[in-house]
Amino acid sequence: MMKIKKNLGRYIAYVILTVGALTMAIPYVWMIITSIKPIEEIQGYPPSFYVHHPTFMPYQELFSILPMWRYLFNSFFVASLVTICNVFFCSLAGYAFAKHKFFGRDKIFLLLLSAIMIPYQVNLIPGFIIVKNLGWLNSFYSLIIPNMAMVFGVFLCRQYIMSIPNDLFDVAKIDGCSEFTIYRIIIFPLIKPALATLAIFTFLSQWNSFVWPLIVIHTSTMRTVPLALSVLNSQFGANFSMVMAGATVVTLPVLIIFLCLQKYIIQGITMTGLKG
Amino acid sequence: MPSKKGIVRELIQQRYSYLFIAPCVILFSVFVFIPVIASFFLGFTKYNVINPPQWVGLDNYRQILFHDPRFWKALRNTGFYVLGVVPIGIWISLLLAVAIDQKVRFKNFYKAIFFMPVVTSVIAVSVIWKWLFAGEKYGLINYWLMKFGAKPIDWVMSPTWTLPAIMIMSIWAGLGYNMILILAGLQTIPKTLYEAAEIDGAGDWHKFWHITLPLLRPTLLFVVIMSAINSFQVFEQVYVMTGGTGKGVGGVLDCALSLVAYLYERGFERFDMGYASAIAYVLFGIIFIITLFNLKVVRSRQFEY
Numbered sequence: 001m002m003k004i005k006k007n008l009g010r011y012i013a014y015v016i017l018t019v020g021a022l023t024m025a026i027p028y029v030w031m032i033i034t035s036i037k038p039i040e041e042i043q044g045y046p047p048s049f050y051v052h053h054p055t056f057m058p059y060q061e062l063f064s065i066l067p068m069w070r071y072l073f074n075s076f077f078v079a080s081l082v083t084i085c086n087v088f089f090c091s092l093a094g095y096a097f098a099k100h101k102f103f104g105r106d107k108i109f110l111l112l113l114s115a116i117m118i119p120y121q122v123n124l125i126p127g128f129i130i131v132k133n134l135g136w137l138n139s140f141y142s143l144i145i146p147n148m149a150m151v152f153g154v155f156l157c158r159q160y161i162m163s164i165p166n167d168l169f170d171v172a173k174i175d176g177c178s179e180f181t182i183y184r185i186i187i188f189p190l191i192k193p194a195l196a197t198l199a200i201f202t203f204l205s206q207w208n209s210f211v212w213p214l215i216v217i218h219t220s221t222m223r224t225v226p227l228a229l230s231v232l233n234s235q236f237g238a239n240f241s242m243v244m245a246g247a248t249v250v251t252l253p254v255l256i257i258f259l260c261l262q263k264y265i266i267q268g269i270t271m272t273g274l275k276g
Numbered sequence: 277m278p279s280k281k282g283i284v285r286e287l288i289q290q291r292y293s294y295l296f297i298a299p300c301v302i303l304f305s306v307f308v309f310i311p312v313i314a315s316f317f318l319g320f321t322k323y324n325v326i327n328p329p330q331w332v333g334l335d336n337y338r339q340i341l342f343h344d345p346r347f348w349k350a351l352r353n354t355g356f357y358v359l360g361v362v363p364i365g366i367w368i369s370l371l372l373a374v375a376i377d378q379k380v381r382f383k384n385f386y387k388a389i390f391f392m393p394v395v396t397s398v399i400a401v402s403v404i405w406k407w408l409f410a411g412e413k414y415g416l417i418n419y420w421l422m423k424f425g426a427k428p429i430d431w432v433m434s435p436t437w438t439l440p441a442i443m444i445m446s447i448w449a450g451l452g453y454n455m456i457l458i459l460a461g462l463q464t465i466p467k468t469l470y471e472a473a474e475i476d477g478a479g480d481w482h483k484f485w486h487i488t489l490p491l492l493r494p495t496l497l498f499v500v501i502m503s504a505i506n507s508f509q510v511f512e513q514v515y516v517m518t519g520g521t522g523k524g525v526g527g528v529l530d531c532a533l534s535l536v537a538y539l540y541e542r543g544f545e546r547f548d549m550g551y552a553s554a555i556a557y558v559l560f561g562i563i564f565i566i567t568l569f570n571l572k573v574v575r576s577r578q579f580e581y
Binding site for chain 2 (some may be wrong): 009010012013014016017020021023024025026027028030031034042043044045046047089090092093095096097100101102103105108111112115117118119120121122123124125126127128129130132145146148149151154178179180183204207208210211214215225226229230232233234237240243244246247250251254255257258259262265266269270
């Protein structure tokens, strides 16, 4: 009796989780199925998960009417560069905030931290004006430079570096290593796990970033992939198979990264409570 | 108290520290702190990017609060959205988290699958759901509705249903994130408490109601607040869902106009930068109040564990 009751809870859990997992998966499955359906089947009734004549036409159409390779390159280039800069700048600052004693350290850190409370919308308009006056509209500068450091990154690095015992680099200091050498040969290798989390988060959030590119990019060649997808949606919205092909192109790289590096991502969220 | 000379010498000694924080400090100053201050002042001006800003005092705020029905419509929509998405989303997430916390197999598989939408571009999520919600004939959701004997709904074009459609989509997309945080909270509850309750003969429901929920309260509050802050900023979903309908950012009759969508429209489609800055500050005010609650909660969270 006890055992049945104990298992009952687990069976209910399985039912809930299976229903939930299906609800999560169906939109993705439907996206991929639609993207390889010929028009006749899309308009056929009832809608079916089985594709009689799978075709890559929607993808060919997509890549021929929009310079998708260029967009993929733009997104990849921006996300990579922003990620590298974040890893470097945030860990440098994090090191100084964690282990150096200097005038105004805690006040500066608190000020930086307070930026987390500011919703990004408040910065959009002046940000746009600044970027416009610098002549950076429609260029990689506007996509990369304002995003080169994130408060969250500095915070993450600082917390991580604080847990490293001082003795490790006191010795190096006695040996006459410069501050930068200490950073390079001691700090950097030791905080690789934190940097991995930071890198994944930055890359994902840049790849998916939409509002800022929407505001600073107005020329067709400079679009990132999410921008291209929104253009597809508003201009070719009726061509569902092509829009779904676009959605697949945006989504697949991220999902692959996520499935490979799941552990780091979920850990990172739990650790910081911050979203990618 | 060191002398002036001492301070200068110290600063020189500390040059590496300043060098290390310089990139971040400069970037944050130019792209976060200066904009926040600039935005505050722009809110008191009329500015269309071409002509220099013109000081108008409190006119923008007066206009927003007393003479702008579209702002109130946006605020009402956003409030409705938050009040729907946050509680429903969190109850479902709690259910899922508790289910995963039972001794089930394939935990990581379930976690991964619920988490997928969190790493997917919001634009992609929105176009996928727009397609699921689409027309009477070939949209999957309407097809299923009809199969269960309900009438199909014109989700994308009808003023009544656009916002609920966006809410359903957002709840779906946020489950994984909430679930992971709640799960982390669940795992901090000492198992001995449950064992003690079992010895006292408490059933599953009792254990959930009298142990899990009270001990999870700080986590839940934190999740509620994070979720509320995120929800107040809803934009991309609205932009995509109503995009291509030819009715502006808010959809038919502004039925799905959110605060940020309105800000975007005023600022970047009509280049009413002063007015948009004022809207931004109203939004900032709302989020700031929620954040203050948040800080309080975080503090209480630290004491509990």
